[in-house]
Amino acid sequence: MSTNATAQSPFNPDHHRVERVLCFTAHPDDIDFGAAGTIAAWTAAGVHVSYCIMTDGDAGGFDPAQRDQIVAMRAEEQRRAAALVGVSNIHYLHERDGYLEPTHEVMRGVVKLIRELRPDVVLSMHPERNWNRIQKSHPDHLAVGEAVTRAVYPALENPFAYPDLAESGLAAYKLPWLWLFAGPEERENHFVDVTEHVDNKLAAIHVHASQHPDLEAMDRTVRSLMLGTGTRAGLPEGRSAEAFHVVTINGSGTIAGF
Secondary structure (H helix, E strand, O other): OOEEEOOOOOOOOOOOOOOEEEEEEOOOOHHHHHHHHHHHHHHHOOOEEEEEEEEOOOOOOOOHHHOOOHHHHHHHHHHHHHHHOOOOEEEEEEEOOOOOOOOHHHHHHHHHHHHHHOOOEEEEEOOOOOOOOHHHHOHHHHHHHHHHHHHHOOHHHOOOOOHHHHHOOOOOOOOOEEEEEOOOHHHOOEEEEOHHHHHHHHHHHHHOHHHOOOHHHHHHHHHHHHHHHHHHOOOOOOOOEEEEEEEEOOOOOOOOOO
């Protein structure tokens, strides 16, 4: 996977091996807008990627006639979109769309799934609001970021947090990396050149037709944003990128303790 990272990024793809990734988002289609290019690059390189979508997207869509079918529609759209970037393992927490909060019930669900899958990278929406493009910062998106960030430290690695999980055989786990997307640009410290996977990303987004009444405008906007991210990353003109705030949770310099 071609990566261009700023000097502040703690992650070096030449030295840090990634074999398993678990992605948390609020709604079906969030992951495709935020990171599908990076995910396509990962899966092409043999990385196993799983999704966890916290709500069923039941408040999405534009057609009142679809209300009874919208949850099933969005689940099928997400299944098809995931397949286009090499992902088949999708989990849902079945929270209510628009009502997501970083409660202990949600955090326990996050800890449980991470301990089950034990990924090298947890990828999540950012807990901080993006004032330049507030559409990235739907309250559910912020709730995902807060719940996941609270969960990965300290509960995930504390055997006495949610003790029923340890009692059921899900041992505490020290996560190496947390990658956050859709946050403020000033937090970005890691860029992935996804030029070779732009078409995969756009194809995945196009699957979510129930959410996008003007697919052509969406396509133009996403392509333009990715080119702009490539420019911020310092890539040659015409290259596209996705941006992340990469946080070391447990690395060589981490001091153990809660």
